[in-house]
Amino acid sequence: MKIEVLTLFPEAFPGPLGESITGRAVESGLVTVSAVNLRDFAHDARGTVDDKPYGGGPGMLMKVEVLFEAVEALRRPETAVIFPTPRGRKFTQALAREWSTREHLLFVCGHYEGMDQRVYDRLADYEVSIGDYVLTSGVLPAMVMADAVIRLLPGALGSGESSEQESFSESLLEYPQYTRPPEFRGLKVPEVLLSGDHGRIERWRRAESERLTRERRPDCWREYLRDRNKKSGGRQR
Numbered sequence: 235m236k237i238e239v240l241t242l243f244p245e246a247f248p249g250p251l252g253e254s255i256t257g258r259a260v261e262s263g264l265v266t267v268s269a270v271n272l273r274d275f276a277h278d279a280r281g282t283v284d285d286k287p288y289g290g291g292p293g294m295l296m297k298v299e300v301l302f303e304a305v306e307a308l309r310r311p312e313t314a315v316i317f318p319t320p321r322g323r324k325f326t327q328a329l330a331r332e333w334s335t336r337e338h339l340l341f342v343c344g345h346y347e348g349m350d351q352r353v354y355d356r357l358a359d360y361e362v363s364i365g366d367y368v369l370t371s372g373v374l375p376a377m378v379m380a381d382a383v384i385r386l387l388p389g390a391l392g393s394g395e396s397s398e399q400e401s402f403s404e405s406l407l408e409y410p411q412y413t414r415p416p417e418f419r420g421l422k423v424p425e426v427l428l429s430g431d432h433g434r435i436e437r438w439r440r441a442e443s444e445r446l447t448r449e450r451r452p453d454c455w456r457e458y459l460r461d462r463n464k465k466s467g468g469r470q471r
């Protein structure tokens with residue numbers, strides 16, 4: 235896979251993508267990550283990439299010509315052109331899985347107040363937000379999304395790690411985990427985990443996952459119940 239990022243701040247890359255699992259995926263050749271400076275596509279000698287919005291209002295917008303020419307220079311027929319924007323659909327694990335099968339991802343990072351609307355209308359295959367808060371630019375969202383995709387590439391995780399896990403992993407939160415010692419400052423590891431009874435441990439983990447999801451993420455809990463009903467063919471359980 236090839237991941238390219240169009241940005242005014244190419245020095246920010248690879249940043250954390252150069253470390254740990256994503257860093258090893260790059261080193262082993264599973265993926266390349268490269269940043270391209272949007273300013274290289276400016277038309278004037280000063281490298282102007284922004285302009286004032288028609289109709290007035292605060293802030294500057296990224297210029298339409300610069301973005302069209304940059305994206306047209308980098309995209310190929312197989313490219314997924316992705317615009318991080320707080321107006322986009324929500325980024326999910328399902329979208330990360332979809333993108334992990336693509337040959338080429340091109341992230342186009344906005345700065346300033348946004349881009350000329352014609353850019354989104356004509357160039358975007360995806361407009362995606364990473365959550366309900368406002369960030370300074372698309373740089374961090376591009377890194378977040380690239381990380382989520384890279385760790386799904388076959389061979390990115392070691393044999394001990396797994397992105398598949400059980401069938402319920404996508405809508406349930408993870409169960410609590412413990413390591414040695416069995417007691418620390420009076421805080422005990424749940425007895426069941428020391429029992430060696432793998433059936434009991436499995437049932438306890440599932441129950442804890444369900445409890446945490448019910449308490450903390452009613453949205454995920456409803457989705458989980460819907461999936462479970464669908465899988466059981468509408469039978470009661």
Ligand code: 6GU
Pocket residue numbers: 317318319320362363364365366367368369370371372375
């Ligand atoms: Cl994708 N971009 C910006 N600027 N802010 C965000 C975001 C994206 N997702 C959440 N907040």
